[in-house]
Amino acid sequence: xxxxxxILEQLGKLDRRLxxxxxxxxxxxxxxxxxxxxxPVSPEVKSAFEAVDRLKPGDVILISTDYGPSSAPETQPMLxxxxxxxxxxxxxxxxxxxxRFEGLIMGIEGIDKVAKKYHKEYGKDYLVLGYRPGGxxxxxxxxxxxxxxxxxxxxxxxxxxxxxxxxxxxxxxVLNYKDIDLLVGLEAGSIGNFxxxxxxxxxxxxxxxxxxxxxxxxxxxxxQSGQIEGLLGGxxxxxxxxxxxxxxxxxxxxxxSQFSVHVLIILLILLGNLSDIARRFxx
Amino acid sequence: xxxxxxxxxxxxMGTFMILMFFMPQFANAExxxxxWTTIVWGFALLxxxxxxxxxxxxxxxxxxxxxxxxWGLIIAFFATLLWGFFAWWKYGNPxxxxxxxxxxxxxxxxxxxxxxxxxxxxxxxxxxxxxxRARSMESTLLLIAATIVMMGRVPLGGAVFVAFFVAFMLMIxxxxxxxxxxxxxxxxxxxxxxxxxxxxxLIPLMNxxxxxxxxxxxPGFADWVMQVPNTAGQRGIALGLLLGGIAFSLRVLFxxxxxxxx
Amino acid sequence: xxxxxxxxxxxxxxxAILSFLFGDNPVxxxxxxxxxxxxxxxxxxxxxxxxxxxFLQEGLTTTDTFLKVxxxxxxxxxxxxxxxxxxxxxxxxxxxxxxxxxxxxVTGVGTGIAIVTSIHGFxxxxxxxxxxxxxxxxxxxxEIASNIILVIGVxxxxxxxxxxxxxxxxxxxxxxxxxxxxMITFGAAFGYTVMARVSLLIGxxxxxxxDWLHLVR
Numbered sequence: 001x002x003x004x005x006x007i008l009e010q011l012g013k014l015d016r017r018l019x020x021x022x023x024x025x026x027x028x029x030x031x032x033x034x035x036x037x038x039x040p041v042s043p044e045v046k047s048a049f050e051a052v053d054r055l056k057p058g059d060v061i062l063i064s065t066d067y068g069p070s071s072a073p074e075t076q077p078m079l080x081x082x083x084x085x086x087x088x089x090x091x092x093x094x095x096x097x098x099x100r101f102e103g104l105i106m107g108i109e110g111i112d113k114v115a116k117k118y119h120k121e122y123g124k125d126y127l128v129l130g131y132r133p134g135g136x137x138x139x140x141x142x143x144x145x146x147x148x149x150x151x152x153x154x155x156x157x158x159x160x161x162x163x164x165x166x167x168x169x170x171x172x173x174v175l176n177y178k179d180i181d182l183l184v185g186l187e188a189g190s191i192g193n194f195x196x197x198x199x200x201x202x203x204x205x206x207x208x209x210x211x212x213x214x215x216x217x218x219x220x221x222x223x224q225s226g227q228i229e230g231l232l233g234g235x236x237x238x239x240x241x242x243x244x245x246x247x248x249x250x251x252x253x254x255x256x257s258q259f260s261v262h263v264l265i266i267l268l269i270l271l272g273n274l275s276d277i278a279r280r281f282x283x
Numbered sequence: 284x285x286x287x288x289x290x291x292x293x294x295x296m297g298t299f300m301i302l303m304f305f306m307p308q309f310a311n312a313e314x315x316x317x318x319w320t321t322i323v324w325g326f327a328l329l330x331x332x333x334x335x336x337x338x339x340x341x342x343x344x345x346x347x348x349x350x351x352x353x354w355g356l357i358i359a360f361f362a363t364l365l366w367g368f369f370a371w372w373k374y375g376n377p378x379x380x381x382x383x384x385x386x387x388x389x390x391x392x393x394x395x396x397x398x399x400x401x402x403x404x405x406x407x408x409x410x411x412x413x414x415x416r417a418r419s420m421e422s423t424l425l426l427i428a429a430t431i432v433m434m435g436r437v438p439l440g441g442a443v444f445v446a447f448f449v450a451f452m453l454m455i456x457x458x459x460x461x462x463x464x465x466x467x468x469x470x471x472x473x474x475x476x477x478x479x480x481x482x483x484x485l486i487p488l489m490n491x492x493x494x495x496x497x498x499x500x501x502p503g504f505a506d507w508v509m510q511v512p513n514t515a516g517q518r519g520i521a522l523g524l525l526l527g528g529i530a531f532s533l534r535v536l537f538x539x540x541x542x543x544x545x
Numbered sequence: 546x547x548x549x550x551x552x553x554x555x556x557x558x559x560x561a562i563l564s565f566l567f568g569d570n571p572v573x574x575x576x577x578x579x580x581x582x583x584x585x586x587x588x589x590x591x592x593x594x595x596x597x598x599x600f601l602q603e604g605l606t607t608t609d610t611f612l613k614v615x616x617x618x619x620x621x622x623x624x625x626x627x628x629x630x631x632x633x634x635x636x637x638x639x640x641x642x643x644x645x646x647x648x649x650x651v652t653g654v655g656t657g658i659a660i661v662t663s664i665h666g667f668x669x670x671x672x673x674x675x676x677x678x679x680x681x682x683x684x685x686x687x688e689i690a691s692n693i694i695l696v697i698g699v700x701x702x703x704x705x706x707x708x709x710x711x712x713x714x715x716x717x718x719x720x721x722x723x724x725x726x727x728m729i730t731f732g733a734a735f736g737y738t739v740m741a742r743v744s745l746l747i748g749x750x751x752x753x754x755x756d757w758l759h760l761v762r
Binding site: 285286288289290292293294295296297298299300301304315316317318319320321322323324325326327328329330332333334335336337351352353355356357358359360361362363364367368371376377378386388389390391392393394395396397398399400401402403404405407411421422424425426427428429430431432433436507508509510511512513514515516517518519520521522523525526528529532533535536543544 | 547550551552554555558559562563565566574575576577578579580581582583584585586587588589590591592594595596597600615616618619620622623624626627629630631632642645646647648649650651652653654655656657658659660661663664665667668671672674675687691694695696697698699700701702703705706723724725726727728729730731732733734735736737738739740742743745746748749752
Binding site for chain 1: 567587599659666667695737740746749755760
């Protein structure tokens with residue numbers, strides 16, 4: 001027993017560089033081995049999938065890519081999965097950003113990549129509105145007419161010069177929230193809350209959220225209240241959506257690394273606690 | 284006047300925006316205010332950058348071994364700025380697909396931003412190992428909830444959770460049985476009972492089908508934890524925060540809080 | 546060719562940042578400063594390219610007089626904001642107070658929006674969503690238990706932060722319940738935070754082993 005206690009105490013004094021090395025290996029090895037494991041789909045992701053699945057050809061999705069490179073491993077697979085789903089259903093897509101500009105660059109990369117795969121044409125099937133700072137002011141400014149905030153698209157051409165605009169704008173030729181059938185917020189910050197509190201609450205736009213895992217727990221309150229129809233949380237959310245779509249993307253591949261690092265962290269926490277107990281036992 | 288007029292402007296604009304919520308027929312006026320805000324915000328993005336540059340220029344003037352890093356910052360700033368404006372002039376948009384500036388953004392800026400945050404994974408593992416101690420009921424509850432969520436949200440997490448559960452129960456049970464040897468009478472008896480209970484709970488899990496059911500239960504249980512107790516807590520915390528936020532916003536509106544003017 | 550060069554540069558920068566794990570070192574510090582400098586420059590570029598220039602262009606090209614005048618007024622207010630720049634402390638220190646007007650305008654708009662949004666967009670719908678049936682004929686035991694836990698959880702966690710009255714007796718019991726719910730919430734938040742940070746690391750390592758070293762197809 002004393003030997004066990006001494007060993008446990010020593011296991012509580014591991015060098016931090018050993019821990020870093022273990023974390024690195026736990027992440028890298030599953031990726032190199034390219035393992036994929038099945039896992040059950042979360043109900044809130046299934047709801048989000050169904051919200052997109054209910055759309056009909058010609059319906060309009062507005063996607064807001066409010067994230068930066070630091071959240072891209074989680075939200076970029078979500079973007080590509082949702083775009084694949086939308087383009088498969090011949091839904092029109094509008095893309096915008098109003099939190100971090102980098103979100104627009106990554107959004108454009110994602111939409112161009114997926115649009116090419118589904119032979120979708122810019123200006124006809126999808127449009128990139130661009131980036132405007134202002135947060136809540138942008139959301140309210142778009143309520144009357146998107147052109148109040150985005151008079152041109154990201155390329156600098158007037159919004160109403162594109163065929164997609166003429167197709168999706170209302171009978172009065174004005175594009176606003178009434179013409180949006182689903183809003184998809186891909187969020188890494190608090191701006192996602194305002195999409196729900198302003199655009200859903202005031203203008204009744206149906207929405208689903210794809211959030212980085214750090215802020216996902218907050219959004220369950222919105223999901224439970226019905227303010228959002230679905231929620232994709234972190235890499236797991238992206239992987240679940242890919243599973244429902246029947247594709248194996250980055251998120252699905254990354255989940256095995258996620259598993260191994262989670263196990264490692266829990267083992268480390270347990271070791272630390274056992275070492276603490278052993279130290280107190282000897283003391 | 285230098286303070287009174289801006290405070291009055293805050294009050295007028297704040298009250299205006301609140302009234303516009305109740306008067307949708309004046310949506311034009313509301314749109315105008317929000318459009319102006321967007322334009323002003325664009326200029327406000329420039330604030331703070333000059334302090335950064337001036338601060339590092341001061342470090343360069345002071346000299347020393349560390350000034351080389353400040354040189355790196357200043358050179359990177361002006362090089363990026365000039366490159367960007369050149370690309371803007373040449374292609375009409377610095378982030379045009381064919382522009383070399385986009386190449387720099389993709390292969391220099393994005394990897395740096397992403398890697399800075401990726402470091403946190405290492406630190407969270409190290410910090411959890413060193414500092415996460417279940418010394419009270421509260422911290423134990425936190426640890427159990429974290430374990431259920433972390434294991435419930437990954438493939439094979441249920442199976443590993445069962446393994447942890449078995450190891451944990453065996454450990455506590457064995458410890459209690461060992462501890463009982465140091466006591467006599469009722470104290471010894473109660474420790475033996477607790478130890479046997481902890482180990483006894485594992486007996487059904489010796490049946491593989493029960494163990495599998497328990498493993499399959501964990502992801503669903505993690506879903507329930509997120510949708511019920513987590514939602515309750517998040518809602519309670521957020522309601523409290525927002526009520527406080529409204530109180531603070533009213534203080535700003537009425538000019539009691541003036542920190543934003545400094 | 547440019548793509549291969551870019552990948553090697555990105556890999557070098559990634560490893561330079563990761564070198565911080567072995568301790569603060571000159572390579573990490575230098576690369577960090579380059580990041581901060583280029584980040585600041587991007588901020589300036591984005592401000593001009595994505596915010597200032599489109600609106601200025603619109604103001605210059607539109608035939609609508611009202612839109613032209615209002616855009617110019619807003620641009621003027623934006624320029625007034627620049628009196629808050631630190632450099633103005635050297636150029637015109639007596640005029641920095643001018644920047645208070647556009648700041649006050651933006652603060653007023655933001656505050657007004659925040660008040661109505663918080664009440665209409667969160668407090669009302671979330672309160673309504675908490676009014677759940679505690680006993681229902683056709684609901685399962687789990688659903689009934691979940692509803693009870695949700696209602697009690699929201700009320701007790703809200704009460705946990707109420708400090709205007711001494712929490713004793715029955716009230717202490719409510720506070721303890723709130724604390725339990727909050728600990729579960731924080732545990733879930735910790736689990737998700739770990740998941741988020743690990744995901745970022747997965748992204749970077751995937752880049753290194755796939756795009757750079759080609760160990761994965």
